[in-house]
Amino acid sequence: MGTRSYLYSFLSHDIMLTEQLEQDAVLRSDIQPFVERETAKLISLLIRVTHAEKVLELGTGIGYSTIWLGGAVKEVGGGGKLITIDNHERTGQEAKDNIEKAGLSEFVDQRFGDAEQVVPELAETESGTYDMIFQDCGKYLYPLLYEDLYRLLKPGGLLITDDTLFLVNTTIRKGLGKYIDTYNKQLFSDTRYYSTMLPVGHGFAVSMKVPQEVTL
Numbered sequence: 407m408g409t410r411s412y413l414y415s416f417l418s419h420d421i422m423l424t425e426q427l428e429q430d431a432v433l434r435s436d437i438q439p440f441v442e443r444e445t446a447k448l449i450s451l452l453i454r455v456t457h458a459e460k461v462l463e464l465g466t467g468i469g470y471s472t473i474w475l476g477g478a479v480k481e482v483g484g485g486g487k488l489i490t491i492d493n494h495e496r497t498g499q500e501a502k503d504n505i506e507k508a509g510l511s512e513f514v515d516q517r518f519g520d521a522e523q524v525v526p527e528l529a530e531t532e533s534g535t536y537d538m539i540f541q542d543c544g545k546y547l548y549p550l551l552y553e554d555l556y557r558l559l560k561p562g563g564l565l566i567t568d569d570t571l572f573l574v575n576t577t578i579r580k581g582l583g584k585y586i587d588t589y590n591k592q593l594f595s596d597t598r599y600y601s602t603m604l605p606v607g608h609g610f611a612v613s614m615k616v617p618q619e620v621t622l
C-alpha cells in the first residue's frame with residue numbers, strides 16, 4: 407500500500423459528496439485541481455478549533471473545498487457563512503449544484519466575479535471582519551491581493567494559503583512558481599503575521615494576523 411492510500415484510509419469524508427467529486431476528477435480534464443483531501447481536512451479542523459464563523463474562500467472551483475469548509479462553518483454553529491468567490495461561470499454553476507446537493511446553500515454565499523476587482527471592494531466595506539481567509543485562486547493574484555486580505559482579516563484571524571511550494575514542486579507548471587515565490591517572500595518577512603509553512607498538499611501556509619498590541 408502506498409503512502410497516499412494508507413493516509414487516505416484514515417481521512418474519512420465529512421460529507422460523502424466530496425468522495426464522489428474526487429473519484430470523478432480522476433477522469434476529468436475540464437476542471438482545475440482541488441486541494442488535497444488532507445489540506446481540506448486541516449482547514450476544516452482549523453475552522454472548528456478557532457470557531458471561525460465568517461470565512462472567505464478565493465477560488466471555488468466546482469465546490470470541493472467549499473463543501474469541506476462550508477460543512478465546518480455549519481458545524482461551528484454560530485450562524486456564520488463561508489463567502490466564496492470565483493470568476494468561472496461554468497464551473498461556478500457546477501459548484502452551485504454541488505453546494506446544494508451537500509445541503510450547504512444556507513451556509514455558503516457564492517459570488518461570481520474577478521477576485522482582482524471584488525476583493526479590493528470587499529476590503530473597503532468589510533475590513534477587519536473575517537475570522538479566516540483561504541487563498542486558492544489564480545496564483546498571479548496572490549501578491550496582488552496581499553494587502554487587501556490583510557485588511558479583511560480580524561486581528562487574530564487566520565490567512566491560509568494553498569500551493570506555497572509551487573516553485574519547487576517539479577510536477578507543477580513552473581511559470582506559476584514566480585508569483586508564489588514573491589508571495590512567500592512577502593508573507594514570511596511580514597511581522598504583522600505569525601506564519602508557518604508545511605509540506606501538505608502542494609504547500610500549505612497558515613498565518614495569524616498578530617493583534618497590534620501583541621509582540622511574538
Ligand SMILES: C[S@@+](CC[C@H](N)C(=O)[O-])C[C@H]1O[C@@H](n2cnc3c(N)ncnc32)[C@H](O)[C@@H]1O
Nearest residue numbers: 440441465467470471492493494520521543544
Ligand atoms: C485551484 S482552483 C480552486 C479549487 C478549489 N479551491 C478546490 O480546492 O476545490 C482555482 C480557481 O481560481 C479561479 N480563479 C482564477 N483566477 C481568478 C480570478 N481572477 N478571480 C476569481 N477566481 C479566479 C479559477 O476559476 C479556479 O476555479
